[in-house]
Amino acid sequence: MRYSKQRELVHASIMSSKDHPTADRIFSEVKKEIPKISFGTVYRNLGQLVEHGFIRIIQLDGITHYDGNVDPHNHFICNECNRIYDFELDNEDFISQVEVKNHHHVSGYQLMVTGTCNKCNIN
Amino acid sequence: MRYSKQRELVHASIMSSKDHPTADRIFSEVKKEIPKISFGTVYRNLGQLVEHGFIRIIQLDGITHYDGNVDPHNHFICNECNRIYDFELDNEDFISQVEVKNHHHVSGYQLMVTGTCNKCNIN
DNA sequence: AAAATAAATAGTAATCATTACTGTTTAGTT
DNA sequence: AACTAAACAGTAATGATTACTATTTATTTT
Numbered sequence: 499m500r501y502s503k504q505r506e507l508v509h510a511s512i513m514s515s516k517d518h519p520t521a522d523r524i525f526s527e528v529k530k531e532i533p534k535i536s537f538g539t540v541y542r543n544l545g546q547l548v549e550h551g552f553i554r555i556i557q558l559d560g561i562t563h564y565d566g567n568v569d570p571h572n573h574f575i576c577n578e579c580n581r582i583y584d585f586e587l588d589n590e591d592f593i594s595q596v597e598v599k600n601h602h603h604v605s606g607y608q609l610m611v612t613g614t615c616n617k618c619n620i621n
Numbered sequence: 622m623r624y625s626k627q628r629e630l631v632h633a634s635i636m637s638s639k640d641h642p643t644a645d646r647i648f649s650e651v652k653k654e655i656p657k658i659s660f661g662t663v664y665r666n667l668g669q670l671v672e673h674g675f676i677r678i679i680q681l682d683g684i685t686h687y688d689g690n691v692d693p694h695n696h697f698i699c700n701e702c703n704r705i706y707d708f709e710l711d712n713e714d715f716i717s718q719v720e721v722k723n724h725h726h727v728s729g730y731q732l733m734v735t736g737t738c739n740k741c742n743i744n
Numbered sequence: 745a746a747a748a749t750a751a752a753t754a755g756t757a758a759t760c761a762t763t764a765c766t767g768t769t770t771a772g773t774t
Numbered sequence: 775a776a777c778t779a780a781a782c783a784g785t786a787a788t789g790a791t792t793a794c795t796a797t798t799t800a801t802t803t804t
Contacts, residue, residue, distance in 0.1 A: 748801105748804085752798080752800085753799085758794090760791080763785080774777070
């Protein structure tokens with residue numbers, strides 16, 4: 499993968515964003531630095547970054563978001579403020595439930611929890 | 622919601638299908654009975670059936686599928702045969718983990734587990 | 745049972761996200 | 775400095791979904 503300024507900025511945009519931006523948002527962000535960048539370039543680089551394990555895709559209500567945190571973690575989506583929070587989980591229990599009760603072999607999972615977040619709960 | 626043959630068949634198609642069909646698959650299926658049905662009709666009825674809680678949407682790799690089982694359950698996707706299995710889970714443990722450790726209030730969740738299924742594991 | 749009404753339909757056009765294509769530019773190599 | 779293949783910008787194409795409109799039809803009212 500040859501260096502390009504475009505890919506660097508696409509990556510940087512995701513890493514600096516504390517939420518999980520869409521391709522559209524990343525495009526707008528990078529456009530500030532490289533006004534002539536095209537959508538194809540953003541998508542191509544997103545694909546490569548995913549392929550090489552630098553970022554990860556998360557699907558939310560059918561919309562594709564990108565996540566710079568590639569360590570295993572889960573997402574909590576607040577129904578009120580729509581913020582997406584990362585959280586970790588002790589998952590041995592439910593993985594073993596699936597393995598023992600259903601006799602499948604588990605290699606991974608994606609968990610998305612919804613509700614109201616601690617900030618919105620205060621009111 | 623006024624009765625229509627089209628909606629009845631859209632619903633019936635999902636209920637009789639043991640996997641989780643896409644809009645496209647449902648369209649083809651219903652077309653056998655009503656050759657002049659249009660895609661708009663399928664989408665509109667899917668939307669209404671979801672809205673009234675008769676069916677449920679599941680997203681899988683960014684592709685929208687429909688599920689006639691509205692009882693709480695989770696999905697296991699086999700990486701080898703691509704079958705989707707339903708399974709239930711004792712989830713009190715991880716829900717309380719999120720509530721206690723992160724102080725969010727949980728109202729629902731979606732869990733998608735991947736791996737190799739018991740049929741594919743035999744070989 | 746006929747007339748009235750509003751919901752649902754078929755067919756088509758429009759939208760939106762994503763991918764494909766093409767000729768030009770550019771990072772890294774010889 | 776010349777070379778080569780990867781990456782680019784710009785644009786066209788695709789595929790899923792939604793919007794629009796004139797017509798049909800389920801249900802209610804007379």
